Amino acid sequence: MSKGELGIVEKGKNDLQTEADRSAQQCIVSSLSLQFPSIKIIGEEDQSSNSCPTPPEWLVTESDPNVLGLQCPKDLENVKEEEVIVWVDPLDGTSEYTQGLLDHVTVLIGVAVGEKAVGGVIHQPYYEYQNFAKPELSPGRTIWGISGIGTGGFDPKVAEEGKRIITTTRSHSNALVQAALDAIQPDDVLRVGGAGHKVMLLMEGKAHAYVFASAGCKKWDTCAPEAILSAAGGHLTDMLGRPYQYHASVQHLNASGVLATARKEDHAWYASRVPDSVREKLSS
Structure with a gap:
């Protein structure tokens, strides 16, 4: 976005891909594979055409100590790494991203065990971006949730009653x-x-x-x-x-x-x- 060239590719009707989609997936998949080599990762973007090595500065090796300090739910305590499936949408709302509707854009990382979604991350890279001189300077916001534990990164609210x-x-x-x-x-x-x-x-x-x-x-x-x-x-x-x-x-x-x-x-x-x-x- 800062370069002004999004690298747009049309995958199909009303289905766009940008350099941000490709780069974000490369970062996410490489980082998770490094830490958890036995998990199954399924991403939206085709990785087969991306043979370039991931830049070392992209790799995420740290974890949130606050989340790691939480008590793991009993039903997830004995899950083996190879039983975990991670679903990755590196840039959800690509069409809106190309149109500058940045508050619609999220990064989605879902964790499933067996058939069930048990945990996830929603990252909003442009959260409240209107408050910054350049959208890419927004620090963003990361939301997470785990079955049996709850959520973090935001304060859930309930919509007004009496309306739909x-x-x-x-x-x-x-x-x-x-x-x-x-x-x-x-x-x-x-x-x-x-x-x-x-x-x-x-x-x-x-x-x-x-x-x-x-x-x-x-x-x-x-x-x-x-x-x-x-x-x-x-x-x-x-x-x-x-x-x-x-x-x-x-x-x-x-x-x-x-x-x-x-x-x-x-x-x-x-x-x-x-x-x-x-x-x-x-x-x-």
Whole structure:
């Protein structure tokens, strides 16, 4: 961004990749592989075409002592390294990044054991970037969550009661998405980019639910947000209320859309409002 040349490559329709995507994934994968050589890492960007060695200054070798000092949940104490799958979206909201909508941009690192998302990181590299002379000078903000422990890096809030505020896709809407939104009858709809950004709106008390009744996002989009949202008391499933799986051989596409709620107890109501016509389309 500071060079003014993002190195944009078109991977497909409405699917962009920039030098930031490639570099961030190289940094993340190399750093995790160095410390945990037996884990399985699945990233959004194709690593096979990137044969360049990772610059030493990119490698992260330190860990947060405050997190390491926490008591590990009993059900995770005996997990073997080779049982861990890490889903990496090095830059969630690439389209918004290329358009300068930097508050939509996140870095997502989700940790799964077996089929379940158990931990995650959402990094916002441009958090409150408007307060800085240059966006790249923003120190950013890192959010984390672990099943059985809770969250850190932010103060979760609950959205205003008596209203129904929904967040959904900014650039990938269609008739199915709109039909689901209409059935919920929201008071307001926040159309923003990036799954990580949408889930952050739920946890910051700016929206009650995230509704996306369409295939499109992938496991690396939802693993980290799901883990952190769950640790904060929320819930994320497909639009039919079924849990997504995150084992190494699962298909990457979230074919049945995404339904997430800030409070787990509200989730069943939103799932019940999904029209049969939308259910049939997403089930086929």
